[in-house]
Amino acid sequence: MTQALKETLRHPSLYLPTPARIASILPLTSTEKLFTLELPQGISLQHKPGQFVEVSLPGIGEAPFSISSSPSRSNGRLELCIRRTGRLTSALHGLRPGDYVGLRGPFGRGFPLEQFRGKDLLFAPGGLG
Numbered sequence: 723m724t725q726a727l728k729e730t731l732r733h734p735s736l737y738l739p740t741p742a743r744i745a746s747i748l749p750l751t752s753t754e755k756l757f758t759l760e761l762p763q764g765i766s767l768q769h770k771p772g773q774f775v776e777v778s779l780p781g782i783g784e785a786p787f788s789i790s791s792s793p794s795r796s797n798g799r800l801e802l803c804i805r806r807t808g809r810l811t812s813a814l815h816g817l818r819p820g821d822y823v824g825l826r827g828p829f830g831r832g833f834p835l836e837q838f839r840g841k842d843l844l845f846a847p848g849g850l851g
Contacts, residue, residue, distance in 0.1 A: 736826060736827065736829075737826065738826070739776075739778050739784075739824025739825060739826050740761065740762065740765060740824070740825050740826070741762065741822045741823075741824065741825075742759040742760060742761055742762075742822065742823055742824070742825040743759065743760045743820065743821075743822055744757060744758070744759060744760075744817055744818070744819050744820065744821050744822070744823065745758040745759065745760040745799060745819060746758040746819055747817070747818070747819060750803065753805050753806045753807075754803060754804065754805045754806070754850070755803070755804055755806075755815060756790070756801055756802070756803050757801065757802045757803075757804055757814070758791075758799055758800075758801050759799065759800050759801075759802065759823065759825065760798060760799050761798045761799070761800070761825070763798070765798070766796065766798065767789075767793075767796060767800055767827070767828055768793070768828075769789050769793050769796070769800070769827070769828035769832070770793060770828070770831075770832030770833065770835075771792075771793060771832055771833045771835060772788075772830060772831075772832040772833040773788075773789055773827065773828035773829060773830040773831075773832045774786045774787060774788045774789060774827060774828065774829055774830050775787060775789060775800070775802070775825055775826060775827035775828055775829070776824075776825070776826040776827055776829070777802065777804075777810075777814070777823050777824065777825060778823065778824035778825075778826070779810060779813050779814065779823060779824070780824070782809060782810055782813050783809065783810040784810070784824070784826075785810050785811070786829070787802045787803075787804060788802075788803075788850065789801070789802065789828065790802055790803045790850075803850045805850060
């Protein structure tokens, strides 16, 4: 682990990318893959449903992606469903388990599910990421 990486991990920030290791990649369709990212030990995303993260690759770019995984089952991991549509997403699709990406966030206000506890809800999501 480089000194810069150690320093970043000691001072996690919403505005500085945290290195996240790709734990697994599951092809879903010819253009979509489910990425499971693993955060460094001791770092928790603590996201809410409906929030997103910024994923970056040095020298290529950064883009927002909705978090697909449940906050209650994160255990230092999160899932992102990524569709190959451009330069960054094509580069992400070329990565393998064990590779690293930069991760910032979570961003967005999320859904206020606690306001609806005990009530019937129907979500009709569309698209991905």
